[in-house]
Amino acid sequence: AQRVTQPEKLLSVFKGAPVELKCNYSYSGSPELFWYVQYSRQRLQLLLRHISRESIKGFTADLNKGETSFHLKKPFAQEEDSAMYYCALVSRFNKFYFGSGTKLNVKP
């Protein structure tokens, strides 16, 4: 069965510090993975999609099929990065399965 696990509910870092939000998945097939971000009182926004291999707002994520992971990284966190981050997997039927989310708090 498909499952997305985000082990950290809350991650606090200081401005300028590196940040890594962990995501592990289980899926019987070739997964399509995403990171979504939700700023306070705003809707979900797509941050990254693994197939595009882009870097958005300084964030990157690499799909590691061996470790079934898709961790989100940024070398230097900014205060405006404070938000809720969701890792998600989409099935071949276009259904999303979300992780429980990690709240990132970047302290000044």
Add this chain to the structure above:
Amino acid sequence: GAVVSQHPSRVICKSGTSVKIECRSLDFQATTMFWYRQFPKQSLMLMATSNEGSKATYEQGVEKDKFLINHASLTLSTLTVTSAHPEDSSFYICSPTRTDGYTFGSGTRLTVV
């Protein structure tokens, strides 16, 4: 870009009443609509999938008679929570599909008192 309008953003209703949530795709046609809900401190969970003009498919554990989904047109889908109870209080999000990506509504915070 794809514009999705979900209304209302917040609603408080009395226990036993029904609440309708609308989701509109404003600049594209969505043949399929997904409805998700998020309980406090939990992840978004898929509730149901609806295709335009046909009956919705519900995920395991979601009562189809309680959560009525209508997808009568390619730009509008509605979710009606019937005979709402406090345990239905949640954040409901729609997600109309597009051929070139995925979009989400801004969500509806339902509080049943």
